[in-house]
Amino acid sequence: MAQRARPRLVDVAQAAGVSIAAASRALSGAAGVSEEIAQRVREVAAELGYVANVHARTLAGGTSTGVGLLVHEIGDPYFTEIASGVLRVAAQRGLTVQIGHTGRDPDAELLQVRSLIANRVRAIVISGSGFVEARVQAPVKRELQDFQAAGGRVAVIGRHHLGTDAVLPDNLAGGRSITEHVLSLGHRRIAFAAGPVALTTVADRLAGAEEALRAAGSRLAELPVIEEAFTRDGGTRATLRILDEHPRTTAVIALNDDMAIGALAALRSRGVAVPREMSVAGFDDVAVAEHLSPALTTVRLPMTGMGEQALLLALKEPSVRPRRRTTGHRLVVRDSTAAPRSS
Structure with missing residues (x-):
């Protein structure tokens, strides 16, 4: 029994x-x-x-001064900027931050959550994409529910199935904006350098691209969507595949700036001029984006602000229903995109 x-x-x-x-x-x-x-x-x-139990009262009473931050990849500038926002708020509140790295692995995420709880943190912020299938994060959800029931607090950045307070990046609208921009230049032979579509961030950005393509009389299913790791190396591999398998492509839309940086490296290695022979666009507007050569056209998200908002949510008293904070986005047009060369 x-x-x-x-x-x-x-x-x-x-x-x-x-x-x-x-x-x-x-x-x-x-x-x-x-x-x-x-x-x-x-x-x-x-x-x-x-x-x-004593742990519950410690958390509920707010006497713990530790908070946890989980990121997919601390070396990714996107997560570095989010972490800076979390650290800023923590410093203002006299809190210390423990940072864990999950590598977009749900099993590693579960272990990191358990480690933070064992270290008696007051709140946990999980940054980065959730997974399209809710069952993938079900074990983490149960762990976090018990943590919150004991007085702990949780907030996430990105679309998750965890039932917690959340800061939601403008991924769908941003995906639409960057695709509309590339289409407006006259590109129709577009390829997407994408992370795994099992990630909600990738799915949402592609859904935005689909909206823009349909409005222009096209469909995402008609274009190459190359899945690789959501990293700089993944962007390089995806772009090399695009060059080899879809040589008539005139524009690459990378679904984060890290992949876009990898795309620029791949094109440089093949002697493909950007944007004269190939346009490249990214997503996030990490700090280095404007200093690349050529400077990267991308979608700007308020990443530092997202980190700040997430920790502030996690430090609030719990509410009856999970709170949602949405971000805006801004299209930033720089030198990496231009009209395609006429045939």
Whole structure:
């Protein structure tokens, strides 16, 4: 027979009809709830057999000064800039930050989450794409739910299936904008250097591209979408494949700037002039993008601000429903895109 699950603080709060924060204050004797509510919460806790633990009270009381940040790849400038935003807010609040690296591996992500919880962090920020299939992150979701029930806080950057507060980059609209720009120059033989489509970031940016293509009388299914690692080396490999397998291509849209930098390297190695022979566009507008040669046309996301917003969300009192903060985007046209040469 399966062992009965131990009641959690979230179970007490739901049964008593109050927030997790109110239930925590009622059980710890803290101010902020009426005696009537406190009594009801205590009675419900007794009925359910709930027993508080020291770790839960430490987290709920806010005495922990550690927060965790998980990123896919700390060497990627996108995550470096997000981390700078998290670190800035943490410094302002007198908090320390533990940074973990997941490599876009859900098993590694689970291990990192467990490690942060074991280190008694107050809050966890997960940065980077979720996975299109919710089941991939189901184990992490359960771990984070227990962490939040014990008084911890979580926020994510990107579209995840974790049921937490989230900062949502403008990926779909940005994908539409960069594709509209390349189409407006006259390109029709476009190829996409994409990360794995199992990632929500890639799926959303491609969905935006699809909207722009359909408006121009085309479809994404008619164009090469080359899946490689969502990294600089992946961008190089994807572009070399485009040159070999789709030699009539006149523009490459890379779905992040790291891949776009790799694309520029691949084209340089083959002696292909950018943008005279091939246009290249990216996504994110990392700090180095304007200093490349040629300077990169891309979509600007407020990455440092995203890191700041995510940690601020994670430090707020929990809400009944997960909060969402959306970002804007801006098309930044530089020297790496131009009209295609006439045949």
